[in-house]
Amino acid sequence: MASINRGLLQVQTPFLLARRFRGKINIQKPRKPHFERQLLIDFTKPWYVPPKNSMPDIALCDRGEKRRSEEIDNPFERILARECLNWFNTSKMVVFLHKNSIAMEDKMPIFAALKKNDMHLRTYGKKIVSMATNGTRYEAVNHLFTSHQEIIFGQPASVAKMFNIMKKAPQLVIMAGIIQDRLMSKNELVEFSKLPNLDVARSQLCSILQSAGSSLVGQLNQAQQMLVSNLDQHVELQNKSEPPAESKEPIEPKES
DSSP states (O other): HHHHHHHTTTTOOHOOOOOOOOOOOOOOOSOOOOOOHHHHHTTTTOOOOOGGGGGGGGOOOOOOOOOOOOOOHHHHHHHHHHHHHHHHHHSEEEEEEEEEEEEEEHHHHHHHHHHHHTTTEEEEEEHHHHHHHHTTTTGGGGOOOOOEEEEEEEEEGHHHHHHHHTTTTTEEEEEEEEEEOEEEEEEHHHHHHHHHHHHHHHHHHHHHHHHHHHHHHHHHHHHHHHHHHHHHHHHHHHHHHSSSOHHHHHHHOOOO
């Protein structure tokens, strides 16, 4: 048994032993490598860009022509662009929002509240909006888009309700809007939201028109009324200035 363990655990000595040549390695002045090794070292040497503070201004200018990748025709993008253009054409109120970082848990109640008041919150990217609005009257809104942004579609009567709902989501900032084919800023939208509804505006217009007609009639009758009053005053003054008429009785002849 001992002979078997000795045979299995026997350590074999290697045929080659690595030994240093000439003692220590010269680190300060190493010997030049072989030509092929030096060629490999030079070929694999990393190359770093020089720092920008040492480069001239002409080298820092990056306004040269850039290669553009070929645009791939995506049928789904065309469908989204057609849907976006349909929303623009059928909605008399379009409000553009700037979206900051917001969680879906905070965004969902805003979406539900807008939906309840007949307003629709949609998310479109810059490419989709440009495809939908190029060549149309809404082409000017492309300057408002840099990436994916939120758009509210609805009717002008819901502007005041929209502002009340958007107060609950400060992450969605109102930038501008389109009301009946007119581009408005945020301040103009706020002023528009303070206007009364159509029925009240019509009643106010009717009262203004009625007051204008009544004032015109009064101005036309004013001259006649003044003339009549002046004549009455003139007759009264004449009656006061004349003395009362004395009674004249016939004189009877005296008897002789």
